[in-house]
Amino acid sequence: MTKSLIITQQEIMNNLDLKEVIDSVERTYYLYGKGEIIMPTKITLDMEPLGSSNWFISMPAYIKPMDVVGIKFIGGFNANKEIGLPYIMSQILLNDPKTGVLRALMDGNLITNMRTGAQSPVFAKYLASKSDILTIIGAGVQGRATALSMVEIFDFKEIRVSDLDRDARKRFIEEVGNKTSSPILAYDSVEEAVRGADIIVTATTASTPIVYRDWVKPGAVISSIGSDQELDEELILQADKRYVDHMEQNLDRGEFHRCFEKGSLGEDDITGEIGDVICGKVVGRESNDEIIIASPIGMGCLDIAIAAIVYDRVSG
Numbered sequence: 001m002t003k004s005l006i007i008t009q010q011e012i013m014n015n016l017d018l019k020e021v022i023d024s025v026e027r028t029y030y031l032y033g034k035g036e037i038i039m040p041t042k043i044t045l046d047m048e049p050l051g052s053s054n055w056f057i058s059m060p061a062y063i064k065p066m067d068v069v070g071i072k073f074i075g076g077f078n079a080n081k082e083i084g085l086p087y088i089m090s091q092i093l094l095n096d097p098k099t100g101v102l103r104a105l106m107d108g109n110l111i112t113n114m115r116t117g118a119q120s121p122v123f124a125k126y127l128a129s130k131s132d133i134l135t136i137i138g139a140g141v142q143g144r145a146t147a148l149s150m151v152e153i154f155d156f157k158e159i160r161v162s163d164l165d166r167d168a169r170k171r172f173i174e175e176v177g178n179k180t181s182s183p184i185l186a187y188d189s190v191e192e193a194v195r196g197a198d199i200i201v202t203a204t205t206a207s208t209p210i211v212y213r214d215w216v217k218p219g220a221v222i223s224s225i226g227s228d229q230e231l232d233e234e235l236i237l238q239a240d241k242r243y244v245d246h247m248e249q250n251l252d253r254g255e256f257h258r259c260f261e262k263g264s265l266g267e268d269d270i271t272g273e274i275g276d277v278i279c280g281k282v283v284g285r286e287s288n289d290e291i292i293i294a295s296p297i298g299m300g301c302l303d304i305a306i307a308a309i310v311y312d313r314v315s316g
């Protein structure tokens, strides 16, 4: 008999470790590449036409090898910071794919943050040429989560962080510094933080470019996880290769969507999806000089896979 549970953030925290989340993200990309997952494009509920700058997205997925179906309902709320709430808020529903019976309603915030943080290290594992210097632009929730996952699988000589907000930088250094012995340096200037870095992650709420072509060294991989364009168009267009997590979803959100809308990029300019790289169906990095841009905009199947791990554990 299926148990229907309400699972809190605390229970999720007690039943998940970060390395497991990173492994799950890699395996779920692989299963997606193998065609073992059905995941339609996110449906966006944009409330701007009625005067709200907030948004919601529905993210359903069926993962056959895990025998699970589910949906994440997630939103972004600009004024939340002022009242002490996170910018991103979400819930996950898990169902039995054979009967439709509810397995769980659970908090989605922690799973979202952990899996968002795990995306860039998995892209970097397959696409980076070197991993001496990591730069994170945007020291908020997703920037910190990304750095925590990065230090799980790479041993950096130097970690750099830049953010408009000094308090965010300070919090980043405290939190990430607790998990690594690598030196962490804070920068006022995005340019100084980016020059010479091997792996660059942009995790800001910016909607205008903050990283430029001349600052990026040959061989760097840039993972842009902010929901809007964060890189200058020249950098995007002159990159040697561009990868996404899910092609269709990247057409209207994330790093490349404005270029698609303008017509300066077409779908053929995307080298491939990361799942296909992991499965060996699409070529990855071919030289140590290539500049590669990744846009992991986030896939609902990543959330559902991790939620299923938690459900199995909590339901015993």
Ligand SMILES: NC(=O)c1ccc[n+]([C@@H]2O[C@H](COP(=O)([O-])OP(=O)(O)OC[C@H]3O[C@@H](n4cnc5c(N)ncnc54)[C@H](O)[C@@H]3O)[C@@H](O)[C@H]2O)c1
Residues within 6 Å of the ligand: 076, 087, 088, 112, 116, 137, 138, 139, 140, 141, 142, 143, 162, 163, 164, 165, 168, 203, 204, 205, 206, 210, 224, 225, 226, 227, 228, 296, 297, 298, 299
């Ligand atoms: N790709 C994904 O899977 C995924 C998942 C969740 C959230 N997101 C997106 O990631 C982005 C960050 O979300 P968050 O939850 O970390 O938000 P947050 O508010 O916690 O952090 C954003 C940080 O970016 C900084 N920032 C904004 N503009 C900047 C600029 N021009 N230069 C330097 N720093 C700047 C802010 O000061 C803030 O510290 C958002 O766009 C969000 O929608 C993506």
